Amino acid sequence: MIKVYSKHNCPQCKMLKKQLDANNIEYQEINIDEQPEFRDYLKERGWQAAPVVESEIADFAGFNPKEIRELIKAYKQ
Secondary structure, eight states, rough: EEEEEEETOHHHHHHHHHHHHHHHHHHHEETTTTTTTTHHHHHHHOSSSEEEESSSOOOEESSHHHHHHHHHHHHOO
């Protein structure tokens, strides 16, 4: 399962979710503005920018088109 840590008013978060939705990739969204307890979790792991993606395939932060394409390709197989 893919976890997407997002924030309100985050254009990169919206673009990532839009790409996952367009490819029918299921994910769990955790909005750190609504669930601030996850901020410490992300900081402990060194993540500084939203969105943060955690999955069995790869973990990454920010809007990274190459990583997103690879993630989508892996989950569509």
